[in-house]
Amino acid sequence: MLKTGIFFHYQNGDRLRDFPEALGDVLSRDNVFLYDAFYPLKPASSFDLDAVPIELVTRVHSPRMIDEVRRSGAFEGALLSASGTVAAALRIWNGEIDNAFVFTGYGDHHAGRDFYGGGCYFNGAAIAIQELRSRFAARRFAIIDTDAHHGDGTWDIFENDPGVLYVCFCSGPSREHNNKVNVQLPWRLTDEDYLDLVKKSFHPRVKAFRPEVIFWNWGYDGTRGEYGDLGLSPDLHVRLAEELKGLAGEVCRGRLIVVLCGGSRRDLAPLLIPKVANVLAE
Ligand SMILES: [Zn+2]
Numbered sequence: 001m002l003k004t005g006i007f008f009h010y011q012n013g014d015r016l017r018d019f020p021e022a023l024g025d026v027l028s029r030d031n032v033f034l035y036d037a038f039y040p041l042k043p044a045s046s047f048d049l050d051a052v053p054i055e056l057v058t059r060v061h062s063p064r065m066i067d068e069v070r071r072s073g074a075f076e077g078a079l080l081s082a083s084g085t086v087a088a089a090l091r092i093w094n095g096e097i098d099n100a101f102v103f104t105g106y107g108d109h110h111a112g113r114d115f116y117g118g119g120c121y122f123n124g125a126a127i128a129i130q131e132l133r134s135r136f137a138a139r140r141f142a143i144i145d146t147d148a149h150h151g152d153g154t155w156d157i158f159e160n161d162p163g164v165l166y167v168c169f170c171s172g173p174s175r176e177h178n179n180k181v182n183v184q185l186p187w188r189l190t191d192e193d194y195l196d197l198v199k200k201s202f203h204p205r206v207k208a209f210r211p212e213v214i215f216w217n218w219g220y221d222g223t224r225g226e227y228g229d230l231g232l233s234p235d236l237h238v239r240l241a242e243e244l245k246g247l248a249g250e251v252c253r254g255r256l257i258v259v260l261c262g263g264s265r266r267d268l269a270p271l272l273i274p275k276v277a278n279v280l281a282e
């Protein structure tokens, strides 16, 4: 059975107010480990409190942009938020866990080399990838982005980097460049259509690319009634999790890091997140 890490380093806003308690039974499994740190509603614990060192951030983002974030008031939170993804990657490489679910407060996919926006300040997955490269000589990474919006930041950072396969599903035009792929979605689609597109556009590329780890930029903002409404049902996310877990099992010994992206509804979070985390652990 795989070992699953849940990284609860920082969150911002209302949607995760019911966590980590809302994870419920997932936390009582023997193969699930909770790594928590600072959380606005409880006293900061000393356990695993490790904001990403600024030297790591400078490998991905420009000094100008880092200074801007420093003055934005979100600097501390952005460092802690990215630290969850970095810690998950390192612990997977150390063999402590096999896969991970990362709660983020300020991240990820709209943060590029020299810009940020849409509530994303630092690109945690990108920082984690550069850290894996420098510490372990890891070479090949895949990122699937099923947030409803285009991951302009992630695309920008890895545009000229053939060692990162990035496949984004959004409303932007379909294009392909240097292992960066955008898959255009119709403005509304069924769960079946969505899953078919993922199986057709992501699976074969990942099998050919053979990444050492798969990052999943998972947003639930495309769910019906959310701000990025694509007409998708809550169920889709669980089915996607099952698909991607199976795929990671085939190509990279189950190494899958789920990075929470968009979605705002507080009622959907406790409905979806425990199910996705449970898929990782079962
Ligand atoms: Zn989004």
Ligand SMILES: [Zn+2]
Binding pocket: 149, 150, 151, 168, 169, 170, 171, 172, 182, 183
């Ligand atoms: Zn896109």
